[in-house]
Each structure stands twice: as structure tokens, then as C-alpha cells.
Amino acid sequence: MKIKYDEEYENIDGENLNLRRFDKYKYCLFLSDVGENQELFIVEPHWHEWLEIVHITEGEMTVYTPQGETIVHKGNTVVIGMQTLHKIVAETGHYNYQCIHINIGFILQHMSSSLLNDKVFIVQNEEEFQSYCSTLIQLINHDDVYSQLRYKASILNILALCVQETQSDLLDAKDEINDIFSDILFYVSTHYQDNISLQKLSQEFNYTTQHISLLFKKNLNTTYYTYLTKIRLDRAKFLLMTTQKRNLDIAIECGFSNEHSLISHFKKSYHETPSQFRKKHQIKDETIS
Known part of the structure; x- marks a missing residue:
């Protein structure tokens, strides 16, 4: 196309x-x-x-x-x-x-x-x-x-x-459109660790991939995959700050295919590696308690 x-x-x-x-x-x-x-x-x-x-x-x-x-x-x-x-x-x-x-x-x-x-x-x-x-x-x-x-x-x-x-x-149509998009956002927020491609969303909500892409563009001025990556990176940042989990384990838990994928997206978005971020921002156990 x-x-x-x-x-x-x-x-x-x-x-x-x-x-x-x-x-x-x-x-x-x-x-x-x-x-x-x-x-x-x-x-x-x-x-x-x-x-x-x-x-x-x-x-x-x-x-x-x-x-x-x-x-x-x-x-x-x-x-x-x-x-x-x-x-x-x-x-x-x-x-x-x-x-x-x-x-x-x-x-x-x-x-x-x-x-x-x-x-x-x-x-x-x-x-x-x-x-x-x-x-x-x-x-x-x-x-x-x-x-x-x-x-x-x-x-x-x-x-x-x-x-x-x-x-x-x-x-x-306003309420219906808002409800549909809200349902999509909720689904992404609870399934980000899975392989939720546009095709998967299309099957789940019975809309074409093009229509779902346009909903993200119209409502959030971004692409679906950019939004999904941000959700995953936000979760990764939280885990880096609050746990001692390895980068590989965090990557898998957040929906990235491997550690390299996590590091690549992290550096592109924040201009530092996950390890560098953790060193500067990790919350110590005594602070959490």
C-alpha cells in the first residue's frame, strides 16, 4: 500500500x-x-x-x-x-x-x-x-x-x-468512538508484555489495522507502536528504579523481545542505557520502606 x-x-x-x-x-x-x-x-x-x-x-x-x-x-x-x-x-x-x-x-x-x-x-x-x-x-x-x-x-x-x-x-458517534479508543488503551495497558501487534488489536476489536492506526494519530498524535513502546519503557524505568532484576528479565517482563531491544529503545528515547539510568535513579530499599 x-x-x-x-x-x-x-x-x-x-x-x-x-x-x-x-x-x-x-x-x-x-x-x-x-x-x-x-x-x-x-x-x-x-x-x-x-x-x-x-x-x-x-x-x-x-x-x-x-x-x-x-x-x-x-x-x-x-x-x-x-x-x-x-x-x-x-x-x-x-x-x-x-x-x-x-x-x-x-x-x-x-x-x-x-x-x-x-x-x-x-x-x-x-x-x-x-x-x-x-x-x-x-x-x-x-x-x-x-x-x-x-x-x-x-x-x-x-x-x-x-x-x-x-x-x-x-x-x-463521539461517545462510541471515545469508548472504543478507551477500550483499546486499556487493553494495551494490561497486555503490553505480550506480542500485541496491530494485527492482534485488529482481531481483538474487529477493526482494520488502518482504522486503529488512525485512532492513535487522531487522538494522541502518535503511532500505535510509538505509544506501545512508551508504555513498555515506562514500566521498565519503574523496575529499574525499584528492583534488582537483570536487564534481560526486565526486557521480557515489559514485552521487549530481548535485552538488546530494550537497550536500543531506551537509548533512543532517553539517551542513556538502562544501567546508566538505574545507577542514577534507583530507589534504595530503606527509601521504599
């Missing part, structure tokens, strides 16, 4: 597109294309750091995510949230689409990315939404102050409508 980041926007081949535009500050990228698919056109699973908005003027496509599928008909606009793992399948026949990508950096200046992360939805207020998109496209290469203010206002209005259209879903 190819994971795509911001640099993908620098390398899009404009020769294969009907139109490709950046504004000078790269707040947005606008793409449009028209043609005919002789067979199903498939974009393999991937995710973007930027918000993606696709309007279908002609044709039909389906967006697949770990949560399900969203069919985008002619005249529909679909919003694909930041860091949302998705696959796109476009039907055969004539197609015509316009696509806007909004820079995550611009979004973070004005709102929390969690409001639109991991979201895919069909726009309901199509007329108002398209009016803002049309203004954005019209002004994307205008440099005068008046046009730039209207351009930025259009982006903000688009973001506001996106949040408005997902707000009820967010409220309904």
Missing part, C-alpha cells in the same frame, strides 16, 4: 490532466479532468494529509473506506477527510470531475483537524457549497488583496459547511 504525503502534490503530472492550479501560497490545489474510462478505473488504498473534495459533473464513482462505501453520482460532491484511508473505483464511460485539495496547514490555523479526520460524506447543501467552490476556483490565481480575501473566505466557508454537515454525526 502506498501512503501518500504532501509531496505528492508537488509531483502531480499536469500533462495528464485537463487543468491543474495551485495558488501561490499553496493553500489549495485544484484539478479537473474529462475523458472516458474503457474499464473500471481504480485508485488503490491511500490517504492524504490534505482535505479532498471531488465534484462529479459526469460519471459515477465509489469511495471505499474501513467504515463502508460511499457512492458518488453525477451532480454529487464528496468530501474525503484528512488521513482517511480510502480506495476509489470509477465506473466505465464518460467522466468529468473537479477536485479541490485544501492544505492541512491552512486548516490547522483555523480549526482542529479531528473535526474532519477519518470522514467521508456526500454534501447535502450542494448549491451553497458549489457557490463557494466556484469562487475559490475563479480566484485561485488572483494576487490582489481583495481577491485574496475573498479566496480565503471561500476556503473558510467550505470548511464551515463541512463541519456543519458532519456535526450531528460527530455528536452521535
Whole structure:
């Protein structure tokens, strides 16, 4: 699976597109294309750091995510949230689409990315939404102050409508999402000594590994394995401070595969070996009592 980041926007081949535009500050990228698919056109699973908005003027496509599928008909606009793992399948026949990508950096200046992360939805207020998109496209290469203010206002209005259209879903799903993630964190905190890979969590909670990874990214701004390693290292530090156990025994008890793995992760995180840490921080028996 190819994971795509911001640099993908620098390398899009404009020769294969009907139109490709950046504004000078790269707040947005606008793409449009028209043609005919002789067979199903498939974009393999991937995710973007930027918000993606696709309007279908002609044709039909389906967006697949770990949560399900969203069919985008002619005249529909679909919003694909930041860091949302998705696959796109476009039907055969004539197609015509316009696509806007909004820079995550611009979004973070004005709102929390969690409001639109991991979201895919069909726009309901199509007329108002398209009016803002049309203004954005019209002004994307205008440099005068008046046009730039209207351009930025259009982006903000688009973001506001996106949040408005997902707000009820967010409220309904908030408790469920928090409960699920809390259960995952509790499981990790009580099974860190075991070999709990992402695949293991996926089987335990019946979610894809990609979805679990996105939960950690969205809620803790870290990866699952970084979080797991921190839990293990915190436990190792406690044992180094309060026991005389060997490094090997501590490594196994904390879920590391061997002593070398413990030492390697410890040095990477704390810039000293477990033995050096123990020498400086070990609590003597009389202090404990």
C-alpha cells in the first residue's frame, strides 16, 4: 500500500490532466479532468494529509473506506477527510470531475483537524457549497488583496459547511468512538508484555489495522507502536528504579523481545542505557520502606 504525503502534490503530472492550479501560497490545489474510462478505473488504498473534495459533473464513482462505501453520482460532491484511508473505483464511460485539495496547514490555523479526520460524506447543501467552490476556483490565481480575501473566505466557508454537515454525526458517534479508543488503551495497558501487534488489536476489536492506526494519530498524535513502546519503557524505568532484576528479565517482563531491544529503545528515547539510568535513579530499599 502506498501512503501518500504532501509531496505528492508537488509531483502531480499536469500533462495528464485537463487543468491543474495551485495558488501561490499553496493553500489549495485544484484539478479537473474529462475523458472516458474503457474499464473500471481504480485508485488503490491511500490517504492524504490534505482535505479532498471531488465534484462529479459526469460519471459515477465509489469511495471505499474501513467504515463502508460511499457512492458518488453525477451532480454529487464528496468530501474525503484528512488521513482517511480510502480506495476509489470509477465506473466505465464518460467522466468529468473537479477536485479541490485544501492544505492541512491552512486548516490547522483555523480549526482542529479531528473535526474532519477519518470522514467521508456526500454534501447535502450542494448549491451553497458549489457557490463557494466556484469562487475559490475563479480566484485561485488572483494576487490582489481583495481577491485574496475573498479566496480565503471561500476556503473558510467550505470548511464551515463541512463541519456543519458532519456535526450531528460527530455528536452521535463521539461517545462510541471515545469508548472504543478507551477500550483499546486499556487493553494495551494490561497486555503490553505480550506480542500485541496491530494485527492482534485488529482481531481483538474487529477493526482494520488502518482504522486503529488512525485512532492513535487522531487522538494522541502518535503511532500505535510509538505509544506501545512508551508504555513498555515506562514500566521498565519503574523496575529499574525499584528492583534488582537483570536487564534481560526486565526486557521480557515489559514485552521487549530481548535485552538488546530494550537497550536500543531506551537509548533512543532517553539517551542513556538502562544501567546508566538505574545507577542514577534507583530507589534504595530503606527509601521504599
